[in-house]
């Protein structure tokens with residue numbers, strides 16, 4: 001699948017606000033990929049596709065989790081988590097995509113221990129793209145200029161803190177990713 005094909009698909013699939021967010025993720029992912037020596041074409045494509053399933057019907061997504069034998073623990077957590085692995089598996093079925101691109105789409109919300117540099121670029125870009133506005137986003141953007149791995153840790157820290165403040169449950173994979181990326185001294 002070419003970038004232009006992906007762009008057409010996503011422009012048709014997502015509402016304008018989410019498409020604008022997506023273009024921001026593409027811009028940031030391209031910049032971070034160039035900065036950290038990650039494949040720029042794969043980064044642009046994964047960024048364009050990352051929120052493909054964002055507006056899919058909740059029950060339909062839950063059905064995909066069962067039918068495709070994805071992690072059933074997903075069904076016990078916030079539905080917000082579903083669109084990443086569901087989008088990845090549906091796109092993988094329908095189009096000719098590199099496994100690296102599929103992985104970056106799959107891991108963009110929860111993260112994953114040992115995730116690839118491309119996965120990291122998409123994970124961080126989703127959190128800091130230019131349209132994002134929340135307390136602390138500027139600090140995350142600064143860290144992303146210094147170190148991709150530290151930006152992953154900072155993004156996880158901000159996301160986990162946000163969930164703690166809301167007193168909601170935290171998906172174990174996110175904690176596992178945090179533990180994996182925070183290096184012991």
Ligand SMILES: [Fe+2]
Pocket residue numbers: 050051054083084108109126
């Ligand atoms: Fe997303």
Ligand SMILES: [Fe+2]
Pocket residue numbers: 021025050051126
């Ligand atoms: Fe996103």
